[in-house]
Amino acid sequence: xxxxxxxxxxxxxxxxxxxxxxxxxxxxxxxxxxxxxxxxxxxxxxxxxxxxxxxxxxxxxxxxxxxxxxxxxxxxxxxxxxxxxxxxxxxxxxxxxxxxxxxxxxxxxxxxxxxxxxxxxxxxxxxxxxxxxxxxxxxxxxxxxxxxxxxxxxxxxxxxxxxxxxxxxxxxxxxxxxxxxxxxxxxxxxxxxxxxxxxxxxxxxxxxx
Amino acid sequence: xxxxxxxxxxxxxxxxxxxxxxxxxxxxxxxxxxxxxxxxxxxxxxxxxxxxxxxxxxxxxxxxxxxxxxxxxxxxxxxxxxxxxxxxxxxxxxxxxxxxxxxxxxxxxxxxxxxxxxxxxxxxxxxxxxxxxxxxxxxxxxxxxxxxxxxxxxxxxxxxxxxxxxxxxxxxxxxxxxxxxxxxxxxxxxxxxxxxxxxxxxxxxxxxxxxxxxxxxxxxxxxxxxxxxxxxxxxxxxxxxxxxxxxxxxxxxxxxxxxxxxxxxxxxxxxxxxxxxxxxxxxxxxxxxxxxxxxxxxxxxxxxxxxxxxxxxxxxxxxxxxxxxxxxxxxxxxxxxxxxxxxxxxxxxxxxxxxxxxxxxxxxxxxxxxxxxxxxxxxxxxxxxxxxxxxxxxxxxxxxxxxxxxxxxxxxxx
Amino acid sequence: xxxxxxxxxxxxxxxxxxxxxxxxxxxxxxxxxxxxxxxxxxxxxxxxxxxxxxxxxxxxxxxxxxxxxxxxxxxxxxxxxxxxxxxxxxxxxxxxxxxxxxxxxxxxxxxxxxxxxxxxxxxxxxxxxxxxxxxxxxxxxxxxxxxxxxxxxxxxxxxxxxxxxxxxxxxxxxxxxxxxxxxxxxxxxxxxxxxxxxxxxxxxxxxxxxxxxxxxxxxxxxxxxxxxxxxxxxxxxxxxxxxxxxxxxxxxxxxxxxxxxxxxxxxxxxxxxxxxxxxxxxxxxxxxxxxxxxxxxxxxxxxxxxxxx
Numbered sequence: 018x019x020x021x022x023x024x025x026x027x028x029x030x031x032x033x034x035x036x037x038x039x040x041x042x043x044x045x046x047x048x049x050x051x052x053x054x055x056x057x058x059x060x061x062x063x064x065x066x067x068x069x070x071x072x073x074x075x076x077x078x079x080x081x082x083x084x085x086x087x088x089x090x091x092x093x094x095x096x097x098x099x100x101x102x103x104x105x106x107x108x109x110x111x112x113x114x115x116x117x118x119x120x121x122x123x124x125x126x127x128x129x130x131x132x133x134x135x136x137x138x139x140x141x142x143x144x145x146x147x148x149x150x151x152x153x154x155x156x157x158x159x160x161x162x163x164x165x166x167x168x169x170x171x172x173x174x175x176x177x178x179x180x181x182x183x184x185x186x187x188x189x190x191x192x193x194x195x196x197x198x199x200x201x202x203x204x205x206x207x208x209x210x211x212x213x214x215x216x217x218x219x220x221x222x223x224x225x226x
Numbered sequence: 227x228x229x230x231x232x233x234x235x236x237x238x239x240x241x242x243x244x245x246x247x248x249x250x251x252x253x254x255x256x257x258x259x260x261x262x263x264x265x266x267x268x269x270x271x272x273x274x275x276x277x278x279x280x281x282x283x284x285x286x287x288x289x290x291x292x293x294x295x296x297x298x299x300x301x302x303x304x305x306x307x308x309x310x311x312x313x314x315x316x317x318x319x320x321x322x323x324x325x326x327x328x329x330x331x332x333x334x335x336x337x338x339x340x341x342x343x344x345x346x347x348x349x350x351x352x353x354x355x356x357x358x359x360x361x362x363x364x365x366x367x368x369x370x371x372x373x374x375x376x377x378x379x380x381x382x383x384x385x386x387x388x389x390x391x392x393x394x395x396x397x398x399x400x401x402x403x404x405x406x407x408x409x410x411x412x413x414x415x416x417x418x419x420x421x422x423x424x425x426x427x428x429x430x431x432x433x434x435x436x437x438x439x440x441x442x443x444x445x446x447x448x449x450x451x452x453x454x455x456x457x458x459x460x461x462x463x464x465x466x467x468x469x470x471x472x473x474x475x476x477x478x479x480x481x482x483x484x485x486x487x488x489x490x491x492x493x494x495x496x497x498x499x500x501x502x503x504x505x506x507x508x509x510x511x512x513x514x515x516x517x518x519x520x521x522x523x524x525x526x527x528x529x530x531x532x533x534x535x536x537x538x539x540x541x542x543x544x545x546x547x548x549x550x551x552x553x554x555x556x557x558x559x560x561x562x563x564x565x566x567x568x569x570x571x572x573x574x575x576x577x578x579x580x581x582x583x584x585x586x587x588x589x590x591x592x593x594x595x596x597x598x599x600x601x602x603x604x605x606x607x608x609x610x611x612x613x614x615x616x617x618x619x620x621x622x623x624x625x626x627x628x629x630x631x632x633x634x635x636x637x638x639x640x
Numbered sequence: 641x642x643x644x645x646x647x648x649x650x651x652x653x654x655x656x657x658x659x660x661x662x663x664x665x666x667x668x669x670x671x672x673x674x675x676x677x678x679x680x681x682x683x684x685x686x687x688x689x690x691x692x693x694x695x696x697x698x699x700x701x702x703x704x705x706x707x708x709x710x711x712x713x714x715x716x717x718x719x720x721x722x723x724x725x726x727x728x729x730x731x732x733x734x735x736x737x738x739x740x741x742x743x744x745x746x747x748x749x750x751x752x753x754x755x756x757x758x759x760x761x762x763x764x765x766x767x768x769x770x771x772x773x774x775x776x777x778x779x780x781x782x783x784x785x786x787x788x789x790x791x792x793x794x795x796x797x798x799x800x801x802x803x804x805x806x807x808x809x810x811x812x813x814x815x816x817x818x819x820x821x822x823x824x825x826x827x828x829x830x831x832x833x834x835x836x837x838x839x840x841x842x843x844x845x846x847x848x849x850x851x852x853x854x855x856x857x858x859x860x861x862x863x864x865x866x867x868x869x870x871x872x873x874x875x876x877x878x879x880x881x882x883x884x885x886x887x888x889x890x891x892x893x894x895x896x897x898x899x900x901x902x903x904x905x906x907x908x909x910x911x912x913x914x915x916x917x918x919x920x921x922x923x924x925x926x927x928x929x930x931x932x933x934x935x936x937x938x939x940x941x942x943x944x945x946x947x948x949x
Contacts, residue, residue, distance in 0.1 A: 089531075092529045094614075098637070099637075100639050174438065174439045176438050177400075178435045179404060181404065194634075195636065196404075196636030196637070197637050197639055198401065198637065198638040199639060276864065277864075280765050448920075449917070449919055450922060452864075453922075454858040454860065455857070457653065457654060457900065458650050458651070458900040458903035458918060461650055462643070464643075465642070478766060485859055486858075490646075490783055491776070509766075510768065510859065510860055512768075512859055
């Protein structure tokens with residue numbers, strides 16, 4: 018204290034009074050809190066350190082230079098192509114099935130599962146070999162043998178100009194039902210097969226058992 | 227009698243004069259800072275005014291965006307791209323005038339457009355004679371690439387300089403027929419068209435397939451798209467007991483037709499091609515438009531990652547008008563020209579050769595890149611190899627820009 | 641044939657609109673022998689006038705309040721433009737050869753069309769017009785839209801009011817006098833300048849009303865609508881006998897019904913299937929016009945008058 022350095026030679030009136038106050042008492046209040054701190058110092062320090070380190074770590078983690086997220090795979094209909102490969106069988110009048118070959122190719126991205134192959138009219142039903150579902154991988158095209166079963170000759174669309182297969186595709190991004198229009202050769206062959214199996218004049222007796 | 231002949235003469239004169247003025251063209255040059263080096267101009271022809279301007283301005287802006295992006299990326303070394311746009315107002319005569327103007331401008335090395343097939347037909351020969359490449363984002367008439375006898379199996383490409391990124395009506399009409407007959411279970415159709423190249427062609431391909439599938443045609447009608455009064459036609463449709471109406475034409479007439487026929491009591495959907503796939507259709511048809519269908523070329527935009535980038539850039543560029551149905555195709559058309567220019571320049575030691583136009587036509591045949599609408603390349607007829615199409619339906623009419631929703635999509639792999 | 645009543649109503653509605661616009665051609669022609677080819681555009685700006693009023697009104701305004709205000713807006717805009725055109729474009733040319741004001745009219749028509757195209761917001765393509773709410777009304781096999789009821793009520797009222805005005809009022813009789821002989825009328829104390837202005841104004845007001853009806857019927861207005869409709873209305877005026885106000889209305893109705901019936905029935909006639917339908921309706925309308933003019937060169941109600949010129 019300044020008092021010690023250039024203090025009065027003789028004590029003044031209140032000199033002793035003030036000095037005589039017990040130091041312990043003055044410090045009493047702070048001491049209680051500081052003892053509390055001292056008592057739990059280790060815990061508190063440990064806690065604070067944990068929090069700071071945790072926060073720093075988290076912020077570092079959040080602001081870390083991240084490689085750009087790989088783009089989600091494309092919708093399956095954009096990567097899969099289906100082409101007509103011919104080999105249409107020649108059904109005779111009264112036959113109820115005929116078949117042909119298509120190839121399925123996956124251009125890029127993760128494998129696509131082919132869930133279902135169908136076609137739009139109610140007069141026909143479709144089965145495929147291999148059985149659906151099957152998978153098409155990038156770089157390894159698959160061929161599938163499609164068999165059509167004629168359910169009702171009377172409703173068969175003999176000369177559709179733009180027939181298509183309805184293929185249900187699924188990858189990790191989405192499931193899609195896509196129509197694949199297989200072009201004029203398919204239209205011609207399909208029309209030929211249907212006309213052969215269901216000659217136009219047998220419409221009357223066309224109901225299948 | 228003098229007065230009466232005066233009336234006759236003035237009537238004829240006025241009709242003539244007014245028709246001519248409708249063909250006048252207005253072009254606005256989009257000046258940009260040339261970044262040094264050579265400037266290559268891409269001509270854009272589209273209806274920038276009139277009924278179809280919503281689609282036309284979307285085309286113009288999208289081509290502009292392609293040019294800007296190419297410049298920003300310095301995509302072709304030493305070449306700065308600019309666009310020059312011309313307004314055809316949907317009129318073949320104006321389109322031909324614009325084509326002649328483009329040919330005369332030595333800086334123009336490629337043209338994008340037009341919207342209408344009828345306009346495109348008037349431009350093809352002009353461009354082909356000058357060996358100036360033309361890429362249309364929207365012409366869908368099959369004869370333009372495959373010759374008049376395309377349907378008889380004899381496909382002959384009439385013009386070497388003509389390419390398109392759009393799918394043809396030969397696919398679009400039948401696809402709609404298949405969807406309506408087999409999946410929406412519509413059996414009787416009333417076919418209406420506007421007698422124009424696009425509308426009549428589309429309606430014919432649709433009708434052909436619909437009847438082949440077993441559907442019945444309850445009636446046909448041709449309309450004049452300039453008049454908005456379809457009252458008499460609406461009454462015919464109502465009394466025809468058709469369960470669907472197919473309209474070959476564009477939205478300025480299709481919207482009012484949809485509204486009027488439903489108000490007249492024919493509560494059946496109206497179906498059209500890409501010409502009605504526009505927010506303006508929903509606006510014009512009002513709440514009566516709900517349930518109507520349109521086929522359009524390409525896949526739904528929300529399924530294409532490349533399209534998202536295009537949309538973001540389009541928004542950033544701050545164009546006043548929406549990109550509409552053909553925005554992505556226009557961008558890809560312009561980009562195909564840019565790719566062809568790049569190829570030609572790189573094969574010629576970084577300079578444009580003297581016969582750049584002819585070389586670009588050749589280079590265009592082999593162009594291949596991943597565009598906004600998918601893979602862009604052209605087959606031996608100049609048609610896009612990427613042939614995808616989607617059936618849309620109007621699901622809500624409160625916000626016309628969000629009215630159309632995809633219900634079915636297909637891929638042509640023939 | 642069960643759709644005949646409906647097609648007749650369709651035709652009458654269409655014809656009422658032709659008739660309302662045709663009044664403008666016929667009145668102006670009757671008094672100053674001018675074919676005001678800008679009249680189609682006056683009809684068009686009327687539509688935009690009504691649309692502007694609608695856009696100014698706060699959203700959700702009841703149609704009962706909005707409709708009269710829109711009508712007033714349309715009539716004011718049409719009338720101001722027409723009277724302005726008369727004052728500044730046609731009056732200075734009154735003594736000039738007939739072709740001069742005619743060319744002026746064509747120029748004015750283009751100017752108005754381009755002005756709307758350039759300056760009216762978003763008018764480069766169709767602008768949607770409000771609808772009159774409410775369901776359609778069925779009377780037997782005939783369906784009438786709420787928007788058409790407006791036309792059904794307005795068109796006859798307008799015609800009777802005009803007939804009364806021309807026959808009974810002082811200005812109206814002045815009009816008749818001016819139409820018969822402008823010089824003598826002037827000598828008799830008729831203020832011919834005023835009569836001419838009134839003729840332009842009435843024609844324009846009718847065009848404005850027709851434009852509102854157009855908006856309600858078709859749900860849109862656009863800058864080019866004046867061309868085709870102006871041409872049709874002019875045809876109606878000639879068909880009915882240009883210069884005769886009742887002729888204009890009758891001509892309009894005949895034209896409208898002819899178009900509707902041609903659309904509905906022409907392709908049912910054996911051998912005519914290629915020449916029917918709506919796109920041929922205009923052709924049949926003009927065939928009708930030619931036939932009528934061959935039989936009655938003065939038009940349906942026109943009077944054979946000695947040529948003054």
